[in-house]
Amino acid sequence: MRGIFNKIDSIGKKTIVAKIGGFRPEPNIKSWFGGNFFIDNQNGWPKDKDGSMVPIIQIKVSEVPGGISHFGEAEIVQVFINKERLPSRIMAQNGEGWLLREYKTLDGLEIQKTPKECDLYRTFQIKWYASPEEDFPCWEEMWEYFDMSEINDDDELSEQFFDEYDSYNNTKVGGYASYIQSPCSNEYKYIFQITSEEKPRFMVGDNGNIYILKSNSDGKWYLYWDCY
Template sequence: MKSVEEIYKELDLHLRDASVAQIGGFRPPEDKITSWFGGQGVGLSNEVLPTYKGRDMFCLLQVKVSELPVIPPELGSAEFLVIFINREEFPFDKPHGEGWEIREYKSLEGLQLLPKSEEPDLVKDFPIQWNKVEDDAPDWENAWDIVDMTPINESDGEDEKFFYDYSRYSGTKFGGFPKCIQHGHNLDGFVFQIGSEEKLNWMWADNGIAYFNKSESGEWAFECQFY
């Protein structure tokens, strides 16, 4: 069996790069075809806001992919993403298109602000800058998917390093590892997470985090964990 030190060295080799959102704190750009939280959302001239149960959904997040310092391979040739959420309920574990929707665009050409909804704003809108991190670590359960954690698990106190010396980013990010709350999350096709962002006045249930995965066939999946 490998030693605890060897397991930590092996784990260090699996740390991931990620693009972590910095929300506001800088002069907003005039260009709206860029990364933002909230706002009207963008789309093509023939598109409108998606609806759910007779009400307009809202743009929670839009991302200009070229601004990401770390671009997950699942995004392929996408140039722009817009993530919409409904106003009625958190669409936990519902399929794409039922209470939540991601629109992908392979070109920025023709993108413009969508018609503004008459519904009240649910989140404050802020521009985003993306910061690269190179040390995003998995949580306990996901670490077992990568290395055999048995030596650490059976050691006397050697697990403190795992919980206190590694960085795990709980905010909004693309790439890296999902920052889990209740249990491990499926690493296959994990693309990004959206955190509960106080500055936006946005929270998933009780300070939760939403995770978005994309399958090889291009289908999106949404899950959420919370306290």
């Protein structure tokens, strides 16, 4: 009898995984890690109190299978961070030490070279593909869906849970967040994550992750990050 495991099986989600580099760049692909960002020349490169912000990821929504369900009308989504430090707040609103830009059209945008002061990471093109495996919530988040006491009180069931249920722990859109330390909050909806990536030499604390979420109350973007 699988019991509660049958219930857990029912909430599995497909995730869209980022393949970062490892292929010859193609001129028609516009998703990038670390640079080659489209910039609106009227507004220019984003800056904050410490100067030009660091480009992390640019997502061309139409290149992401089912991307419109996550990003709505946006055609390009970009994430920049402060060049000195990650946000200190647990949930940092867009503009508080990081920036998410959305463009509904490519009109007026041009690829701009990353300013030298914030050119910190190697640049790679991204291809997106659907993972064949389903994502599941982490242990802490799973309690938001089910009473996990039955598994928590049984060593054999606990071992089975951690053997069978996991989420893709790399840069991805959708699925479930691969929280290292879950914020355990229903106030925000997870949209995508950016993980420490070897090729671009991008590190979040000690091999951690950045999670981009939307508030369920005001629809604004928020950033949460954690690490080991």
